[in-house]
Amino acid sequence: MFQETYRHMMQSVRPSRQLVEAAAGGAERPRRARFKGRAAVAAALALCLCLALPALGAQVRPIHDLMYLVSPAVAQWFVPVEKSCVSGGVTMELTAARLEGDTAQFYITLRDLEGDRLDESVDLFDSYDLLRPFDSTGTCEMAGWEEASGTATFLVTLQTMDGSDIPGGKATFRLSRLLTGQETYEDLTVPADLSAVGEGSFERRDLLGGGGAAYETYVSGDTAQVLRPGTPLEGFPVKGMDLTAIGYVDGLLHIQTQVKNPLAGDSHGYFWLETEDGGTVESLYNVYTTDGREGAERTDWVDQVFDISPDALAGCTLKGDFASGGSVIEGDWSITFPMEELQ
Amino acid sequence: MADRSLRADDQEEAVRRYADMVYRLAFARMGNTSDAEDVFQEVYLRYLTSAPDFASEEHRKAWLLKVTVNCAKKLHTAPWRRRTEPLDETVAAPSREDTDLWEQLRRLPERYRTVLHLYYYEGLSTRETAALLGCRDATVRSQLTRARQKLRELMKEE
Numbered sequence: 001m002f003q004e005t006y007r008h009m010m011q012s013v014r015p016s017r018q019l020v021e022a023a024a025g026g027a028e029r030p031r032r033a034r035f036k037g038r039a040a041v042a043a044a045l046a047l048c049l050c051l052a053l054p055a056l057g058a059q060v061r062p063i064h065d066l067m068y069l070v071s072p073a074v075a076q077w078f079v080p081v082e083k084s085c086v087s088g089g090v091t092m093e094l095t096a097a098r099l100e101g102d103t104a105q106f107y108i109t110l111r112d113l114e115g116d117r118l119d120e121s122v123d124l125f126d127s128y129d130l131l132r133p134f135d136s137t138g139t140c141e142m143a144g145w146e147e148a149s150g151t152a153t154f155l156v157t158l159q160t161m162d163g164s165d166i167p168g169g170k171a172t173f174r175l176s177r178l179l180t181g182q183e184t185y186e187d188l189t190v191p192a193d194l195s196a197v198g199e200g201s202f203e204r205r206d207l208l209g210g211g212g213a214a215y216e217t218y219v220s221g222d223t224a225q226v227l228r229p230g231t232p233l234e235g236f237p238v239k240g241m242d243l244t245a246i247g248y249v250d251g252l253l254h255i256q257t258q259v260k261n262p263l264a265g266d267s268h269g270y271f272w273l274e275t276e277d278g279g280t281v282e283s284l285y286n287v288y289t290t291d292g293r294e295g296a297e298r299t300d301w302v303d304q305v306f307d308i309s310p311d312a313l314a315g316c317t318l319k320g321d322f323a324s325g326g327s328v329i330e331g332d333w334s335i336t337f338p339m340e341e342l343q
Numbered sequence: 344m345a346d347r348s349l350r351a352d353d354q355e356e357a358v359r360r361y362a363d364m365v366y367r368l369a370f371a372r373m374g375n376t377s378d379a380e381d382v383f384q385e386v387y388l389r390y391l392t393s394a395p396d397f398a399s400e401e402h403r404k405a406w407l408l409k410v411t412v413n414c415a416k417k418l419h420t421a422p423w424r425r426r427t428e429p430l431d432e433t434v435a436a437p438s439r440e441d442t443d444l445w446e447q448l449r450r451l452p453e454r455y456r457t458v459l460h461l462y463y464y465e466g467l468s469t470r471e472t473a474a475l476l477g478c479r480d481a482t483v484r485s486q487l488t489r490a491r492q493k494l495r496e497l498m499k500e501e
Contacts, residue, residue: 002491003463009441010464015366015383023387024358125479135413139477162393206491209462209469209484222463263485288469290488300484 003222078107081337088331089114092175095153099339102163106156108140108173108335111149117329118180120145122152125266125328127177132339133169134160168340175333179266182326183239190271190318191235192246197313200247200254201228205289208300212285218252218305224287225249226303227256240267240324244301252284253306253313259324262300269322271304276315281308357403358387364404364465365411371460372415374449385414408465409475412457447497455490458483 077098084093090112097106112118128140143155156173160166207224227249232242245256259267273281286304293299308316362383369382389410397403448456461472462483469483476483 002494005440005444006459006463009444010367010371010460012441013367013370015362015380019366019380019383020359020362023362023384023391024355135410135417162389163395164393208488209480211468211470211480215468216466262481266479266481268481288484290484292488292492294492 078105081106083335083337085333085335086113087333088329090118090178090329090331090333092333092335094173094335094337097337099166101165102160104158104166104171104339106173107143108154108156110152110154110178116150117327118150118152118178120147120152121180121182121184121323121326123179123182123266123326124154124175125177125179127175128156129174130156130158130171131174132158132171134167135162166339168338170336170338172334172336176331178329178331179326180329182266182323185238185269185320185322185324188237188320188322190237190243190320192233192243192318194246194273194316194318195314197246197253197310198248200245200249201230202226202247202249202254203228206292208288208290210285210287212283212305215285215287218285219287224289224303226287226289226301227254229256229258229301232258238267238269238322238324240265241269241322248310253308254303255306255318256301256303258299258301260299261296262298264296264328265324265326267322267324267326269302269320269324271318271320273306273308273313273316274319275312280319281306281312281316354391358390361404361407365407367464368408368411368457368460369415371448371464372412372453372457373418374453374456378415378418382411382414382418385418386411389414405475408461412476415453415457447494450497451490451493455486455493458486459490462487 077100078096079098081094081097084091086092090110093109093111095107095109097104110118110122122142122145124140140154140156142152144153145151146153158166158171202225204223204225207219207222210219210224227245227247229244232244236243240259242258243256244258245254247254255271257269259265271283275281283304283306286302288300288302290298290300365386366379366383369386370376370379373379373382386407390407394403394406397406448459451459457476458472461467461475462469467475469487470480473480473483
């Protein structure tokens, strides 16, 4: 209903003819020449660093020294920065950075000063923000975990949107939340009896989202037909997540998981079916629904949907990869640095 | 010479093809025509001067959506804008229902309007929306939930 009204409303929103003509007229202007060689060098350098650094995590040395051990050619591009701030008992340090053409890279380390709350699962939880005086795309990925000192290292990479050189000015890296202590389960065999799965009890709920190869084929509008959550399966080993229902809806197999208070962590998972001869059956799509309550009261569900007959299902094993649990450290970390110093 | 002409024609056609898409996302995010027009012009200036070579139409579309969001963000942080306030504006909608919905949408934070638009209008999945906005799938899902909850509250207030 909302989607229908929204689409209807937006149909009447259009740019003026003059605006479109002015933009289209600009197409006759020649395009600026682009220098791709430098971007290729930067990408190769970034790849080299990504491959090299995780292996270095086991050693206790400043990151800049470590890079020299692997490749002086790579290290010479990085400038030691060593700016830090402390919040929530965790110190964040900008250790090294480099600037080359349209690409800037920064190594950020995090260390717990009050205990051992950080671990190798530490995640910036989408709470980081990079303020810079130019348009760019950015990524932040974990580059290494050093057990002895409890230091997590992240590599932040920025590239200008149009391939132009990064200008001067200041950049600020901000962070407000860390997620630690996540447990991961890989290739888990789920102790569910698939030999006699029948029709599921279902209901229509507001749709929160979804995905998968056949999502658009099967899902439209802002509601979806999903299983009615039942009693959680005993023995489902993923902490913080319940397996609440398995059943057929309109001829398709739904497998439903439930997470309570989902915004306090980042529990997620993925099922597949393993056939008797070792083959796999992947899901068609999945849909997310919620009870819409606020804060700790909220519960979310995921229905993962497969196209498989009950007979074929009877010979399958339910498998999955999951990540769940974890706790959040709140803070207010911020480091500002002038880009000129990296030239 | 012939190649250059073909490229210009291709670009001109692409400007027209995606004009509504770019403008609607800009309008949904900015909340008024004046800012939406500024964003529109900036997006196409970049498109015509510095767009990469696109591997497919999907690539071109995703690039335009991403740059529209970036340009809208940039407009909000422009120094001159901090000293100005956009005019209140109603959408020239054909029905009272549409006008009411827009009034409620305007009271939502911009990031909520952006995910609502990408999800409900552009038909992107939460995963695609997350990739475009550079955030986590779960973040998009929670923003969609909060946006709809806020809309329900606003509707009750009316």
